[in-house]
Amino acid sequence: MLDKIYITRKLPEEIVEPLREKFEVHMWHSEEKGMTYEEIKTNAKDVQALWTMLSDNIDRALIESLPNLKVISNFGVGFNNIDIEAAKEHGIAVTNTPGVLTETTADLTFALLLATARRITEVEQEIRSGNWTSWSPMQYTGMDVFGATLGIVGMGRIGEAVARRAKGFDMNVLYHNRTRKLDAEETYGFTYAELDDLLKKSDFVILLTPLTPETKGLIGERELNLMKETSAIINVARGSIVDEKALYDALVNKKIWAAGMDVFEQEPVPVNHPLLTLPNVTMSPHIGSASIRTRLAMMQMNSKDIEAVLEGKQPKNRVV
Ligand code: NAP
Numbered sequence: 001m002l003d004k005i006y007i008t009r010k011l012p013e014e015i016v017e018p019l020r021e022k023f024e025v026h027m028w029h030s031e032e033k034g035m036t037y038e039e040i041k042t043n044a045k046d047v048q049a050l051w052t053m054l055s056d057n058i059d060r061a062l063i064e065s066l067p068n069l070k071v072i073s074n075f076g077v078g079f080n081n082i083d084i085e086a087a088k089e090h091g092i093a094v095t096n097t098p099g100v101l102t103e104t105t106a107d108l109t110f111a112l113l114l115a116t117a118r119r120i121t122e123v124e125q126e127i128r129s130g131n132w133t134s135w136s137p138m139q140y141t142g143m144d145v146f147g148a149t150l151g152i153v154g155m156g157r158i159g160e161a162v163a164r165r166a167k168g169f170d171m172n173v174l175y176h177n178r179t180r181k182l183d184a185e186e187t188y189g190f191t192y193a194e195l196d197d198l199l200k201k202s203d204f205v206i207l208l209t210p211l212t213p214e215t216k217g218l219i220g221e222r223e224l225n226l227m228k229e230t231s232a233i234i235n236v237a238r239g240s241i242v243d244e245k246a247l248y249d250a251l252v253n254k255k256i257w258a259a260g261m262d263v264f265e266q267e268p269v270p271v272n273h274p275l276l277t278l279p280n281v282t283m284s285p286h287i288g289s290a291s292i293r294t295r296l297a298m299m300q301m302n303s304k305d306i307e308a309v310l311e312g313k314q315p316k317n318r319v320v
């Protein structure tokens with residue numbers, strides 16, 4: 001009997017086809033609409049491999065309801081949607097897609113930084129709605145990125161790729177991690193800072209840590225109050241790293257100047273979310289890694305790692 005794979009979203013056939021030669025592959029029918037928790041539980045109940053999306057909640061109860069499972073392969077570098085401890089306890093390998101999406105996500109982060117600083121989505125809306133009726137000297141003015149101080153919280157693969165881009169804009173780069181990166185400090189001139197110090201000094205703060213129990217709510221009212229009134233915060237990591245209620249209050253009360261967000265506590269964002277009412281919030285719908293080439297490369301990584309585990313080999317991108 002062939003091992004079974006379940007894929008929780010419809011993926012291009014060119015990616016799935018090679019797997020079909022060796023395994024019994026089942027796949028959700030929709031590209032757009034994801035599966036519910038119960039649908040995953042039912043459809044994947046006897047599979048050896050589960051290929052998940054970062055929006056799937058793969059908790060202990062779900063893992064323990066799949067007795068034949070050998071591998072969970074997550075489409076994304078972040079794996080906060082999976083109960084890693086439960087997988088480990090049951091000897092299930094978990095894999096992800098690090099590295100291949102680093103530069104693409106850094107591009108989007110920089111795009112969001114520039115768009116936030118220069119109010120691009122807000123002012124485009126002004127044109128589209130017919131509100132741009134005259135040109136005037138201080139109209140639609142924003143903040144300079146060139147020469148500003150950038151604070152990166154989470155100086156990992158993507159953080160460093162963003163920081164390298166920032167050097168081209170002559171930015172002064174501060175960073176905060178739990179461990180210092182002396183090589184990057186020496187090579188590029190990045191400066192290590194404690195979190196509070198980074199928040200006080202930065203014109204732009206970019207969040208790029210994984211979501212963990214330690215980083216959940218890392219940026220709340222106290223932290224936002226430390227930031228400059230002229231500063232902006234950009235979150236490309238995970239929504240729950242920022243307390244969104246505190247962020248809303250900080251923006252309304254002008255404790256900070258603007259925010260750029262690719263990720264949200266709840267995704268997709270409910271249309272009545274208070275942050276959507278603020279013109280100084282620039283948003284994108286969790287598209288950090290969304291270039292065609294990168295998304296296909298991520299799929300190839302998942303596919304190869306699933307194949308490796310099912311053939312009794314070590315997958316290249318093993319989280320546990
Ligand atoms: P990475 O290389 O593992 O970098 C993460 C960095 O965060 C590390 O340098 C780590 O350094 C630091 N960190 C971890 N815990 C921390 C803490 N408590 N306080 C301060 N720093 C901490 O990961 P990556 O590939 O750059 O990806 C980072 C995250 O970006 C992913 O986990 C994912 O959630 C998110 N992401 C989002 C998108 C998107 O589409 N928006 C795309 C890709 C990735 P230390 O261990 O030394 O602290």
Ligand code: GLV
Binds near residue numbers: 076077078288289
């Ligand atoms: C995207 O958010 C990822 O973690 O790859």
